[in-house]
Amino acid sequence: MDFxxxxxxxxxxxGSIYALVGLGFVIIYKSSSILNFAQGEFLMLGSYVCVAVxxxxxxxxxxxxxxxxxxxVLLGMAVERLLLRPMIxxxxxxxxxxxxxxxxxxxxIVQGIWGTETVPYPEIFPTTPxxxxxxxxxxxxxxxVGSVVVLLAAFSVFxxxxxxxxxxxxxxxxxxxxxxxxxxVKRIFALAWSIxxxxxxxGGVLLGGIRGGxxxxxxxxxxxxxxxxxxxxLDSVAGAIVGGIIMGVLENLAGGYLDPLLGGGVKEVAxxxxxxxxxxxxxxxxxxxxxxxxx
Amino acid sequence: MKCGDxxxxxxxxxxxxxxxxxxRALWLFLAAMAAVPAFAGxxxxxxxxxxxxxxxxxxGLNILTGFTGQISLGNAAFLSVGAYATAALAGKxxxxxxxVIPLAGLITAAVGMVFGIPSLRLKGLYLAxxxxxxxxxxxxxxxxWDSMTGGVNGISIPAxxxxxxxxxxDARLYYLILPLTVGMLLFAKNLFRTKVGKAFVAIRDQDISxxxxxxxxxxxxxxSFGVSSFYVGVAGALLGYQxxxxxxxxxxxxxxxxxxxxxxxGGMGSILGSIFGAVFITLLPELLRLxxxxxxxxxxxxxxxFSSLKMGVFGLAIVLFLLFEPDGMAARWHTIKNxxxxxxxxx
Numbered sequence: 001m002d003f004x005x006x007x008x009x010x011x012x013x014x015g016s017i018y019a020l021v022g023l024g025f026v027i028i029y030k031s032s033s034i035l036n037f038a039q040g041e042f043l044m045l046g047s048y049v050c051v052a053v054x055x056x057x058x059x060x061x062x063x064x065x066x067x068x069x070x071x072x073v074l075l076g077m078a079v080e081r082l083l084l085r086p087m088i089x090x091x092x093x094x095x096x097x098x099x100x101x102x103x104x105x106x107x108x109i110v111q112g113i114w115g116t117e118t119v120p121y122p123e124i125f126p127t128t129p130x131x132x133x134x135x136x137x138x139x140x141x142x143x144x145v146g147s148v149v150v151l152l153a154a155f156s157v158f159x160x161x162x163x164x165x166x167x168x169x170x171x172x173x174x175x176x177x178x179x180x181x182x183x184x185v186k187r188i189f190a191l192a193w194s195i196x197x198x199x200x201x202x203g204g205v206l207l208g209g210i211r212g213g214x215x216x217x218x219x220x221x222x223x224x225x226x227x228x229x230x231x232x233x234l235d236s237v238a239g240a241i242v243g244g245i246i247m248g249v250l251e252n253l254a255g256g257y258l259d260p261l262l263g264g265g266v267k268e269v270a271x272x273x274x275x276x277x278x279x280x281x282x283x284x285x286x287x288x289x290x291x292x293x294x295x
Numbered sequence: 296m297k298c299g300d301x302x303x304x305x306x307x308x309x310x311x312x313x314x315x316x317x318x319r320a321l322w323l324f325l326a327a328m329a330a331v332p333a334f335a336g337x338x339x340x341x342x343x344x345x346x347x348x349x350x351x352x353x354x355g356l357n358i359l360t361g362f363t364g365q366i367s368l369g370n371a372a373f374l375s376v377g378a379y380a381t382a383a384l385a386g387k388x389x390x391x392x393x394x395v396i397p398l399a400g401l402i403t404a405a406v407g408m409v410f411g412i413p414s415l416r417l418k419g420l421y422l423a424x425x426x427x428x429x430x431x432x433x434x435x436x437x438x439x440w441d442s443m444t445g446g447v448n449g450i451s452i453p454a455x456x457x458x459x460x461x462x463x464x465d466a467r468l469y470y471l472i473l474p475l476t477v478g479m480l481l482f483a484k485n486l487f488r489t490k491v492g493k494a495f496v497a498i499r500d501q502d503i504s505x506x507x508x509x510x511x512x513x514x515x516x517x518x519s520f521g522v523s524s525f526y527v528g529v530a531g532a533l534l535g536y537q538x539x540x541x542x543x544x545x546x547x548x549x550x551x552x553x554x555x556x557x558x559x560x561g562g563m564g565s566i567l568g569s570i571f572g573a574v575f576i577t578l579l580p581e582l583l584r585l586x587x588x589x590x591x592x593x594x595x596x597x598x599x600x601f602s603s604l605k606m607g608v609f610g611l612a613i614v615l616f617l618l619f620e621p622d623g624m625a626a627r628w629h630t631i632k633n634x635x636x637x638x639x640x641x642x
Contacts (some may be wrong), residue, residue: 083614093423097556109603230424234420262439263439265435
């Protein structure tokens with residue numbers, strides 16, 4: 001039972017970060033119908049930038065974190081302006097390849113600057129574990145789940161009540177109508193990419209804090225979030241959150257119980273097996289908008 | 296005198312070669328290709344072999360993605376199926392290569408068609424995601440089926456042999472790979488002059504209209520997955536014979552992205568484009584090495600940066616092509632050719 005609970009808690013923590021990165025995916029997909037395969041690279045880059053700023057300038061960690069977020073906003077805007085805007089109206093495959101090419105460039109930049117060794121993270125969370133019931137849980141986990149919850153709540157409020165948030169929802173609903181209402185769709189796209197880069201960077205920093213270091217494997221996170229957003233529905237913010245939690249718990253349980261039987265690696269492949277199942281049963285996910293098109 | 300590109304009959308329109316000159320030039324080019332082992336030594340012959348294998352794989356992917364419009368991120372996995380089938384058929388069963396290569400292709404075609412079934416309901420992004428899942432599922436199976444695949448340690452493949460004939464060494468293998476590549480390119484070129492090929496293109500352009508006009512969309516989509524995977528499987532078999540030892544590390548997801556890069560840069564929906572793209576992407580790291588080699592004497596840090604440089608240049612090439620020449624090198628080739636055909640009245 002303790003083992004089970006431990007797996008569930010690990011799953012919740014990883015799942016909350018999945019939810020955060022999934023939110024970035026969904027925002028981009030909703031506003032511009034692009035699946036961003038470079039999301040994992042945004043996460044990795046954010047994580048590296050944060051630790052680099054922290055060690056180079058010796059400012060308090062929160063300041064370094066703030067600078068990272070600023071960097072991410074600029075990164076998102078630059079990517080949208082320079083690379084994605086010329087691709088409006090191009091076929092899906094071209095846009096997919098563009099994000100894959102961009103991912104390759106970002107990975108190359110990261111590898112060129114920081115090499116392939118793990119860069120250690122400072123201890124940003126207190127190390128003494130807290131006891132929840134019978135289980136010791138590290139404080140880093142609690143902090144990261146807490147910040148994810150706060151962030152997701154903040155974004156829900158933003159989408160529901162703020163001017164920009166309402167404009168984003170209008171654009172997602174229909175770009176033409178939004179344009180005729182005086183909303184600048186270009187600015188909304190830039191905003192969407194900035195938000196996606198920011199939430200990924202937050203995910204990267206939290207992950208770096210939990211794991212105690214950052215390396216090139218962080219980029220794979222982007223691919224593992226794809227099953228999450230498909231499960232939740234590509235165009236549903238709530239879906240990304242629910243999907244993230246479910247997928248995080250699922251992969252940890254599968255890894256914990258099936259790895260000894262099958263000899264390792266189940267944790268990595270489980271989300272993708274689930275993905276095949278979801279796609280063949282319910283391709284638009286739990287909360288996605290069903291587009292009926294029979295051929 | 297003709298002062299334009301006129302096609303006056305359907306036969307002319309369907310012809311592979313527009314002029315007799317083009318046909319003779321191709322024969323000359325093939326003769327030159329056949330003489331390559333006499334001039335190219337070990338390293339460059341190996342590169343040429345890899346290019347030819349990449350041409351077969353890229354043509355396969357182009358049939359599926361470029362001509363039928365079904366995006367596939369599972370190509371690296373299908374390549375590994377072909378290579379591991381070769382390991383089993385040639386290594387464990389000891390079959391000769393004329394049997395092994397088609398069988399490896401057929402096995403891969405079967406696997407490809409199984410993973411093509413979701414294309415009945417999925418298209419575009421969702422199909423890309425489904426084939427991405429196929430990649431990881433096949434990779435997991437390959438890593439864990441130790442008795443068949445040797446797991447993470449890999450498995451060795453004997454030299455391609457048929458009776459007393461043994462194709463060990465790059466030069467001998469070259470004379471297997473070259474005719475096979477030419478034959479498969481010819482088949483692909485002709486495929487798109489037949490009903491089946493036209494059906495593929497119709498599905499790519501508008502699947503609903505294709506269905507309305509009597510094309511059985513699901514059947515032809517599945518067939519496209521089959522033909523494409525057959526090509527990829529043959530490429531995998533050749534890759535196995537050439538590499539002689541394969542492990543799951545040879546088939547990462549980045550390989551699938553490389554191959555998509557080939558058809559994007561070369562030109563989607565063009566056989567010539569698959570050739571251009573495969574040559575470009577395979578040569579890119581080698582040329583980069585030639586440039587970096589002399590420079591690394593003065594900048595020693597370049598050697599450590601080489602792998603990231605390679606990755607960055609590859610990504611940049613894809614991005615720049617998509618932004619400035621989205622139809623790929625084949626389109627550019629046609630522009631240049633037409634310019635000279637009508638020179639000096641080219642406007």
